[in-house]
Amino acid sequence: MNEPQIVRVAFIGRTSTQDQQDPTLSIPRQFRNCTQALPSNAVIVLCFYDVESGRKKLSARGDGNAHELFEIPVPRDGSIQDLLEEAERPDRRFDVVICEEIGRIGRRTHISTNIENRLEEAGVRLVASDEPFSLDVSHRREKRSTQVLTRRVKQGVAEWYVMDMLEKSWDGFETHAEQGYNIGKPCYGYQAKRVPHPVPAKRAKGIKKTFLEPHPVEGPVVTKAFHWRAAERVGCEDIARRLNVDLVTNPPPTPPDPERAVGFWTGANVRDMLSNPKHTGHMVWNRRARKGGGRNRANPVSEWYWSTEKTHKPLVDLETFVLAQQVSLHRERSRTVSENRNPEAKRTYKLRSFLFCSCGRRMHGKSKHERAYYVCAPKKEWRPEGHPSSTPWIQERYFVEGLAAFLSSRVFGRYRQRLLEANLQAVNEDAQQDRQQRLSMVSLFSP
Structure with missing residues (x-):
């Protein structure tokens, strides 16, 4: 009788972040379960595994070094990216990939099916120790419908489980905050x-x-x-x-x-x-x-x-x-005070950071013939509709004189009390008028 053909198998494992699981226990357990599920003519020849979240994008998988923090008693030949890269080479050293269960490949269905599809296109089959499978190398057509159904159900369950746990965890953190508990180092103060x-x-x-x-x-x-x-x-x-x-x-x-x-x-x-x-x-x-x-x-x-x-x-x-x-x-990109602390500055502007154009942009100072001006000159592509195309230059003295006149008459003037009373009366009249309008509107819709 002919000796059974040896099937070369690559083990792929994954455990979650190091603060949620113990990789020194999880990876050996996965390796043991995969070994026990293989037929006698199959041998694990390479081991690939990572310590990372299964919800990461495939492009970001396998780039961590968390596995180096532990003494895991399973020799590591690379990450999941190394596995995929070797699977697509003609001189690959394995014929089949095995995992403990499909959730170890990825917690998102589209990621795990993408990995499965890439392996199959390269001629490498992906099996799981908790699914029915056969590694018969004869040319008989294998029935895999039950395996596919089991895998797709488990992929959906794995993705649902993670999402459900995240949603409940989110609700738990909200309740935690609602009760006043702090997370992490207390903030300053x-x-x-x-x-x-x-x-x-x-x-x-x-x-x-x-x-x-x-x-x-x-x-x-x-x-x-x-x-x-x-x-x-x-x-x-x-x-x-x-x-x-x-x-x-x-x-x-x-x-x-x-x-x-x-x-x-x-x-x-x-x-x-x-x-x-x-x-x-x-x-x-x-x-x-x-x-x-x-x-x-x-x-x-x-x-x-x-x-x-x-x-x-x-x-x-x-x-x-x-x-x-x-x-x-x-005050974005503006100093606290108008005085420029730069010793090489030749001029300061009294109203710096306090003047705004009608477009909402802060006006900046410019000098011409030893006079201070304020301008608003946005670039053409940033100029709002209706903004003057030519840049208006307004002398600083007009702003200062207008501000001084306002303060002397409205704030520090002799008639400031009378002006305040008049303004308050106008405000009260406006409020009363608004109230009457609301009452009239209510009466229109009242039965």
């Missing part, structure tokens, strides 16, 4: 108030949850910085300079990695502090993408989750926080 974990089993292990409470030293710094930003429209770099004058009263923030601390305030520190909505007393979650390909990138504000009620003592009221966020829209 607050300190951690640790309480026993509500789950007895976790409480017995000493695990705690964290609320936020104002830091006795850092809290007043946050309030002071928000006041400068909202009331005086001070730039982040200038706020940092003010805080650096007294680092005892205004201690700089410490990053999660203390070795990265610079020991003083920077504009980036101030910007991060002023943009953190937790200072309003609300717990806010999902400001940054921490997992997957996010790399700690900032999420859009629309994706943030705010607790409906305040969960800790605010360091700034919500109105001031909103005003502080709006300051950047009005």
Whole structure:
């Protein structure tokens, strides 16, 4: 009798991120189950596996090095990308690829079927240890309908399972934030108030949850910085300079990695502090993408989750926080003060960053014949409809004289009290008229 032909098999494995599973247990288990499912004439000759999420795009798969953090007792010959690359070569060293179950190939159906299709086009079959399969090398036509049905069902279940868990996890984090629990290092201005974990089993292990409470030293710094930003429209770099004058009263923030601390305030520190909505007393979650390909990138504000009620003592009221966020829209790329600190500057402009064109753009200063002017000259492709094609030059003295006249008559003039009363009366009359119009509209639709 002829000896049975040996089938060369490549093992493909995957375990999730290292903080959710133990690769030193998962990979050997997958390898053992695959070995036990193979017929006697099949031998695993190569092992490919990764420690990564199965929801990543195929182009991003296999580029990590998390497997190097563990002593996994299964020799590794490469990643899933190395497997696909060798499968498409004529001198490949295997004939069949086996995995423990189809979810190890990918948690998204279109990714796992794409990998399966690429292997089949290269003449390599993909089997799973938990599916019915045969490696009979005879020329008889194999019946695979049950295998295909089982695999497609399991692919759908795997994708549903992950999506269901992510949705429930999202809801859990929202509830966590709604109850006021903080995740991660407390933001500058607050300190951690640790309480026993509500789950007895976790409480017995000493695990705690964290609320936020104002830091006795850092809290007043946050309030002071928000006041400068909202009331005086001070730039982040200038706020940092003010805080650096007294680092005892205004201690700089410490990053999660203390070795990265610079020991003083920077504009980036101030910007991060002023943009953190937790200072309003609300717990806010999902400001940054921490997992997957996010790399700690900032999420859009629309994706943030705010607790409906305040969960800790605010360091700034919500109105001031909103005003502080709006300051950047009005002083983008503009200095805090009109004086130019550059020693080589020949001229400064008194109303710099305060004058806007009717198109909404900030007017900038120009000099001509030793006179100061303000102009709005957007590029042709950025010029809004109706904007003058020729650039208008307006002398600074006209703005200053008009502003001085307004202040002297309307703000500091002798008749300012009378003007204020007249304006208030006009406002009241307008409000009364608006109320009467609303009442008349209601009466029209009343039965």
